[in-house]
Amino acid sequence: MDVIVQRPAALDVHKEQVTACVRFPGGDGGRGQEVREFKTTVGGLLVLHDWLQAHGVTQVAMEATGVYWKPVWAILEDDFECILVNARHVKNLPGRKTDVKDAEWLCQLLEAGLLAASFVPPKPIRRLRNFTRYRTAQVKERQREANRLHKALEDTGIKLDCVVTDILGKSGRAMLDALCEGTTDPEILAELAKGRLRAKIPALREALEGRFDSHHALLIGAILSHLDFLDEQIERLSEAIEEQLAPFQAHVELLRSLTGIETRTAQNILAEIGTEMSVFPTAGHLASWAGRCPGNDESAGKRRSGKTRKGSKWLDEALKNAAMSALRTNDSYLQAQYQRLRPRIGHGRALGAVKHSIICAIWHMLSTGELYRDLGGDYYRKRNPERQTRRLVAQLERLGHKVTLEALPQTA
Numbered sequence: 001m002d003v004i005v006q007r008p009a010a011l012d013v014h015k016e017q018v019t020a021c022v023r024f025p026g027g028d029g030g031r032g033q034e035v036r037e038f039k040t041t042v043g044g045l046l047v048l049h050d051w052l053q054a055h056g057v058t059q060v061a062m063e064a065t066g067v068y069w070k071p072v073w074a075i076l077e078d079d080f081e082c083i084l085v086n087a088r089h090v091k092n093l094p095g096r097k098t099d100v101k102d103a104e105w106l107c108q109l110l111e112a113g114l115l116a117a118s119f120v121p122p123k124p125i126r127r128l129r130n131f132t133r134y135r136t137a138q139v140k141e142r143q144r145e146a147n148r149l150h151k152a153l154e155d156t157g158i159k160l161d162c163v164v165t166d167i168l169g170k171s172g173r174a175m176l177d178a179l180c181e182g183t184t185d186p187e188i189l190a191e192l193a194k195g196r197l198r199a200k201i202p203a204l205r206e207a208l209e210g211r212f213d214s215h216h217a218l219l220i221g222a223i224l225s226h227l228d229f230l231d232e233q234i235e236r237l238s239e240a241i242e243e244q245l246a247p248f249q250a251h252v253e254l255l256r257s258l259t260g261i262e263t264r265t266a267q268n269i270l271a272e273i274g275t276e277m278s279v280f281p282t283a284g285h286l287a288s289w290a291g292r293c294p295g296n297d298e299s300a301g302k303r304r305s306g307k308t309r310k311g312s313k314w315l316d317e318a319l320k321n322a323a324m325s326a327l328r329t330n331d332s333y334l335q336a337q338y339q340r341l342r343p344r345i346g347h348g349r350a351l352g353a354v355k356h357s358i359i360c361a362i363w364h365m366l367s368t369g370e371l372y373r374d375l376g377g378d379y380y381r382k383r384n385p386e387r388q389t390r391r392l393v394a395q396l397e398r399l400g401h402k403v404t405l406e407a408l409p410q411t412a
Helices: 042-054 069-076 099-111 123-156 170-180 188-189 195-207 214-243 246-256 265-272 283-289 313-327 332-347 345-369 380-383 385-398
Strands: 006-013 016-026 031-039 057-063 081-085 297-299 302-305
Touching: 006 069, 006 099, 016 042, 016 081, 016 099, 031 042, 031 057, 031 099, 057 069, 057 099, 069 081, 069 302, 099 297, 123 214, 123 265, 123 313, 170 214, 170 332, 188 195, 214 265, 246 345, 265 313, 265 332, 283 345, 313 332, 332 380, 380 385
Parallel strands: 006 057, 057 081
Antiparallel strands: 006 016, 016 031, 297 302
């Protein structure tokens, strides 16, 4: 193979040690190499950094092995051109599996210029990503804890959630706190209702009749305390995210112009894909990286599978939230797209098409700085009126009607 990179290095990264291979020009016109192992402590990685510099290394490749590559990347990224590669794309021949062999093989691929780099966002976006992902996890945990509260209340026989829309609202929370403090009289508890809920006081008195004892007070009290803690953590994380996004506030507002995207979803999307779209040559490249493109598995002229590849689960969840919100937005292009596709390909694939449209629109918006312009819910009808007319006529004829068309006069 031709030598593209004169002094490459490759790292086989594990939790406790890194196996490094460096290739360089040999004295007889050939190629030489050296392999060493280093610890993954900060001290060990600094020794690795100096060793690579001593060999005049310009590019360093490593596999995306869980989270173990991150501290290595952080030490090397400022002084070397680091390349993170998908482990599935660089598999060696069977029977040649050792740390040294892996490092040597990866180094030879880098030397020949055969490695495709994975997208690694810059430091500010990586910090933002840590915050948004943890906030998403805490929001999910809060939902699970709220579900536990509903189940615990069912065990007491209290049917508060049958009368109150949100039992964690002001009125519901006041009643739950009073229950945990020992007040079980339905008359007293119902009087804690506020606002429009006071019109339901008779129903509340009936719903609050139950067998709430000390063990329920301990259990539900612990759940409420945990919910308060989670609310506090989510609020703190949201403040940190807004601080990190202060330089990119214009990008957040840009994404919020897209149907179905609100502030938190926009923050999560930017944390996953960044703000610089030059790393993705086209909207199709971004959609492919996000796992929102059909697969390509064809052999002997037969297409075997069109299943999409796996992308970032965090980005996919943000796109799903945006798509589901867009489906509920009346007279929007995305809603019309979903309604047009669902009868033919089903809910899941139609929703996937909407997510593909959203990620492609985001690429164009971030690339050009233009706000989203919705095509409208009647886009497909206006795009080809003759085809729409033929389709409607065919439907009427299948129902046994004879259709005669007469064009209306054009109005000025």
